[in-house]
Amino acid sequence: MQLITLLFSNPGAFVILVVLLLYSVIIHEIAHGWVAYLFGDDTAKRYGRLTLYPSSHLDPIGTIALFLVGFGWARPVPVNYNSLRSRFGLTAVALAGCLANILIAIAAIFLLQLDTINANPIFAPMLFILTRINIVLSAFNLIPLPPLDGSKILMGLLPYEAQEKLARIEPYGFYILIFLLVTGMLEPVIAFMQSLIFALIRIIFKLF
Numbered sequence: 001m002q003l004i005t006l007l008f009s010n011p012g013a014f015v016i017l018v019v020l021l022l023y024s025v026i027i028h029e030i031a032h033g034w035v036a037y038l039f040g041d042d043t044a045k046r047y048g049r050l051t052l053y054p055s056s057h058l059d060p061i062g063t064i065a066l067f068l069v070g071f072g073w074a075r076p077v078p079v080n081y082n083s084l085r086s087r088f089g090l091t092a093v094a095l096a097g098c099l100a101n102i103l104i105a106i107a108a109i110f111l112l113q114l115d116t117i118n119a120n121p122i123f124a125p126m127l128f129i130l131t132r133i134n135i136v137l138s139a140f141n142l143i144p145l146p147p148l149d150g151s152k153i154l155m156g157l158l159p160y161e162a163q164e165k166l167a168r169i170e171p172y173g174f175y176i177l178i179f180l181l182v183t184g185m186l187e188p189v190i191a192f193m194q195s196l197i198f199a200l201i202r203i204i205f206k207l208f
Contacts, residue, residue, distance in 0.1 A: 146173030
């Protein structure tokens with residue numbers, strides 16, 4: 001709703017924000033591919049997915065969802081997990097996208113600390129929405145349910161037998177996810193994940 005309000009109140013700021021939000025989901029996917037490349041898998045690079053060019057990443061439904069409900073997605077970056085040089089690679093690759101969104105949120109919050117920007121009627125609401133949506137994107141993806149990143153983060157930390165059990169859920173994960181979203185059962189989980197992210201951001205700002 002904040003995006004729609006901004007569209008009518010300040011179309012220029014809306015256009016800038018659209019670009020920033022689209023790149024939020026694009027950078028999320030590039031982060032997966034880039035970390036996979038660091039761990040030995042060049043699949044994303046071979047498929048041309050380590051680029052900032054939007055057409056290589058954007059998913060029509062995920063883009064619409066981003067603006068309608070506050071979270072969305074780009075086309076998943078292809079990763080060959082068998083090519084990763086370390087078992088920790090699975091967790092690192094999955095975590096990279098979420099951390100990318102958290103870093104975008106941190107950058108936006110930092111800019112909002114500056115008086116000239118915080119008082120600006122164009123940039124302040126734009127950065128506030130950018131922060132909020134990136135935190136929601138990260139929080140949502142951290143949920144340990146396939147096909148979300150959180151399931152792969154968890155899988156990389158579990159023993160092999162537990163990984164197999166979690167993998168069995170994956171074919172049904174999308175339908176379970178939709179059911180939980182429609183019934184509102186995911187709302188407290190997303191809120192909890194957001195509280196963890198905000199706590200992390202507060203720690204970072206206290207340190208620096």
